[in-house]
Amino acid sequence: MQPVATTFFFYFLSAVTVISGIAVITRRNPVHSALALIVALLGQAGLYLMLYAPFVAGVQIILYAGGIMVLFLFVIMLVNIERAQKEEQFNKQWIVGIVAALALGVLFVLVYMKGKGLFPQTVAQLPEGENTQGIAMLLYRDYMFAFEIASLLLLVAIIGAVVMAKKRI
């Protein structure tokens, strides 16, 4: 079907993502931050849907919002929050932070100024119903070697984590 109210949904989802992203770094309570991060991730999933990438959106929901964030919350709940809130922040990296933020801001301004040349004028018409099949073809046929290497790397990381965490195996 034809997309409806594209502009509205784009600004709506962007606003949700940005506002909840700001909430992540401003909330004092880590659980509230984690919940705001989930909303931000869901907003991102909506943006992927608008880009005709339903598979990426689905994976975003199932992996980040459903899997990783649950583990985040799990860890946060085990930490003693009252003590963590009272402790002094010993992270003195605000100079680096400001430099990084300025660099990113300059990049955004440049993209905004020269945006017309950088991005194509027309939107690529992608087949909506073939996203999953297309990704499967790329991952398991065209770039299979790189994909398998990446999965091997993840497997090594998992085994490393288990070895480090468990004293007696």
Next chain:
Amino acid sequence: MLDYITSYLKSDTTPGQAGNFFWAFVYILLIFLGLSVAVIAMNWLERKILAHMQVRLGPMRVGPHGLLQPIADALKLLIKEDIMPAEADPVVFWIAPLIVVITAFTVFIVVPFGPTHAVTDMNIGVLFMLGVSSLSVLGIVTAGWASNSHYPLIGALRSSAQMVSYEIAMGLAVISAVLMTSLNTDGTGTLSMIGIVQAQQAQQTWFIFKFFPLGLIAFFVFAVAMVAETNRAPFDLPEAESELTAGFHTEYSGFRWSLFFLAEYSAMIAVSSIAVTLWLGGWMRPFPHWLTGETWDLVFSLFPGVTFVLLALITFYSTIRMPKHPYFRVQTIGLAGFGAVLGLIGLLLFVPPVRDRIQDIYWFAVKVAGFMYLYIWYRGTFPRYRFDQLMKVGWKVLLPIGLGVLIVTGILGVVLS
């Protein structure tokens, strides 16, 4: 305007794909209504069936045979005082039941009750259902944390560990079924719920019987994992009443608690419909390729009406058996009226145009109802797992079986085609 409404009736797709908002809204309302009725019916049936399994009568006082008990309970829950613990986190305490209920109902937009009877059909159907239902654990975890109390927190931690572990076994079982959809001439599978049922139609077999016994084993892994995912007995550790009073919803009362209740039952229906779609042929009637021909079509299309007429007959039989004391007169009349309504619905389902359109929905609902009965049966028979046993079953039994089935399915698919 009228054109917009009637134009959809000529197309043979779901309203979501046709882009028709009016019919999509109607479908959503119908599904919401149907689910609510199903949850009310499940509430009554669960008590009755469990009671009869334990040689009790179950609810008998409110209405004939306790038929009005769910309504009385709902009223009680709505007028009950809504208590929030003084030290609770008010915002999160308020959001948690909403997360659970919204995720439990959102998944139903891709459930195919028939080839065109779904709100919409997505390219990522199964993935969407698994993803959104995996969000419900967030609601449980936040509910347990926001209550700021010991039992709910322990329940929440248990449930997050349990649901994350069983999601993996569940996903592997689903993948092996999705792999079976790709066994056609052009070798591309599908994740769309309607596409999966159509693949079973094209391969002329339910996936539970495909590569016997591989499909059956994958189905078994899913059937165990789905009970754990919905936190039902024997995997109901997050709300183990003998250890944690009520687990993650100990501090919830009144309306908020009823939201948790509603979400639990609709999540059960949701995972059962995934199982029905992936392995039991979705909306297809039994033996669509073996018992063919007009006679068999007619016989199977009479099933919905016959079911309701049978229910009506059972109700009338119970009406006759009601005590003759004047005290029971209102209840007897009410039961007779209920039977009459059931009978009228049954007669309506015999009308040819209705009969043809209602068939797929009927077969889908019957299969899901079978799973609902299994859920009650499990609760009546199995003792609760210990937490280390639960983890062992999830990681050391179901996960290797799921992986093995997936690999063997892949090999057989390559070898046989």
